[in-house]
Amino acid sequence: MTETRQESLPWLDDASRTDIRCAVEALYRVHGLMGALTDLDALLVRISEESRSVAGAEAASVILYDEQADELYFEVALGDTGDQDRLKREIRLKMGQGIAGSAAASRSTLNIADAGGDPRFFRDADSASQFQTRNLLAVPMIERGHLIGVLEVLNKVGADTFSPLDVHVMEMFSGIAAAAVANARLIEREIKTERLAAIGQAIAGMTHHIKNIITGLNSSTELIDMSLDRGNREVMDRTWPVLKRSVRRISNFVQDLLSLSKPRRPMRHECNLAGLVGEARDSVRDLFNTKHIEMSVDLSGVDGRVWLEADGIYRCLLNLLNNAADALPAAGGRVWVRAWSTPPDTLEIEVADDGPGVPAEVRESIWDPFFSTKGARGTGLGLATTAKVIQEHEGTINLARSGSGACFHIVLPGAIRPACSAEESLGESKQ
Ligand SMILES: Nc1ncnc2c1ncn2[C@@H]1O[C@H](COP(=O)(O)OP(=O)(O)OP(=O)(O)O)[C@@H](O)[C@H]1O
Ligand SMILES: [Mg+2]
Known part of the structure; x- marks a missing residue:
């Protein structure tokens, strides 16, 4: 050379x-x-x-x-x-x-x-x-x-x-x-332009969603006013659950936005998994009944209590159950919640349904904030928030099966612990 x-x-x-x-x-x-x-x-x-x-x-x-x-x-x-x-x-x-x-x-x-x-x-x-x-x-x-x-x-x-x-x-x-x-x-x-466009799109989506909920709230309050004026108890009984649902939707939405907006460490404490799943089940009970959805829960693979941020994991379960309900046809369907532990200390949870599954072309996008296939009915924050809460617990969440129904699989290392100390139990009772 x-x-x-x-x-x-x-x-x-x-x-x-x-x-x-x-x-x-x-x-x-x-x-x-x-x-x-x-x-x-x-x-x-x-x-x-x-x-x-x-x-x-x-x-x-x-x-x-x-x-x-x-x-x-x-x-x-x-x-x-x-x-x-x-x-x-x-x-x-x-x-x-x-x-x-x-x-x-x-x-x-x-x-x-x-x-x-x-x-x-x-x-x-x-x-x-x-x-x-x-x-x-x-x-x-x-x-x-x-x-x-x-x-x-x-x-x-x-x-x-x-x-x-x-x-x-x-x-x-x-x-x-x-x-x-x-x-x-x-x-x-280019990044600045893209960021501005994304912010614009997000704000448009959020405004649209909030406007829809507020429209529902307004008509419910008008109907309740009317039924109070006329002493019509029947209209009142029909409208009250609708109003409650709208309030729940807006409060869920704000909670999701808050959890997404800042990095945080989960406040873990010892809690009862059956109680947690039961709470999520109670929250969707009306919806599942109306849509003729059968739900089965099997927690037999978990021995004892778990070490988690109960509020955060409750919100994850709620998001997954709501998604399952949205995916199932009007004729109804089935939803399963299963949990088991794997040594040494991992908790695994599956939430599955027998709906149509997640189409291949959107599987990559479902975790993105504001991605939704539900138009005005969805904000696209549910799975993004769920994934963030799970990541904050140093765990993972995957779409395990899709085709004959969807199955979301959560893995939470360090969530199974030997019996907690008195101080931790006190923390839980304060919640
Ligand atoms: N169980 C499921 N079966 C089929 N598709 C699903 C299921 N769960 C989620 N998806 C798809 O993933 C998308 C994103 O879900 P995500 O929960 O983030 O938002 P969303 O349900 O559309 O709105 P929201 O913010 O109200 O939860 C959904 O719009 C839907 O297309
Ligand atoms: Mg959702």
Whole structure:
């Protein structure tokens, strides 16, 4: 390899060949960084480091162009001496000001052998950084005709000025740095647009859902008013459960939003699994009766009590039971809740139904917040909240079967514990 290179550059002496080899290797490294580093700041620091080392300079800077202010500012400033942070904090250059400003304004490389003797040299930058510039090379960073900034190397080590090879390498580095900055800005803009669109969609979905519940609440209260005025007990008896359901829906919705909105640690305490499942069953009893749904519960595989945040797991069960009820046809169907323990301390729970199952094309999306196939009837928060509560318990939840019905399988490690202490029992009774 080395021999081939020497033959292809016979007019160069050994030192020049080494310089070229170093430059090509540095270019190769910097180019590789483009794909590997997603953090723009880190990438610009690496480009400055490579610039400094390959050009043999005492200091290097990446100066970016602020289009709105039509000014340049120091984004990265590297040097072993001086106060580079002060330079970054305090110095902004107008277009045409200093060597960097002139390189930016003329969009051409400036290789200055005697900085002190050049009238364009901006001494305030040296005062701020307490660095003494003897010579410097400033290369504009241009991407598709747009000025991005200036790449600068200062004080060539062991020579009075930067060489033509340094100029070529810095021009290539500046092209790569410009592309990296432009790319990162584009990605940032896209993410922002996508985030805004997602927020808009979420708010539209939530508003729609709340509006539906409130419409139900309003008509129920009007009917109750009317039945009170007329002393019509029958209308009252029919309307009251509808009103209660609407209140429950809105309170569930707010609870789900709250659990999703912030990271939290579950407040575990010892509780009775049968009691927990019983509570969830009571909450859906009316709904299951109306829809002719038969529910069977088998907790025989769990011996004793469990160590969980009861409220959180109750909400998970409720969400899964509500989903099962929604999935089953008007003619009714069956729902199973099964739980068992696996050594040493894991609790497993399955909630299954014999409805149509989750269609293959939506299986990936069902865990996303606000994903729902139920139109105005669903907010799409049920499974997202359930998964979050389970993850907070350091457990997992999966869709275990889908096709002939859906089966959600929960695994909760550390949920089976030997008998609790008196203090923990006290905690439970306070709940
Ligand atoms: N047991 C099930 N059978 C079939 N599909 C289901 C079942 N459970 C969930 N899904 C699908 O997953 C989607 C997301 O469920 P999720 O509970 O997150 O939201 P939702 O039920 O639509 O709304 P809500 O916020 O009111 O719970 C549902 O819209 C439905 O398409
Ligand atoms: Mg749901």
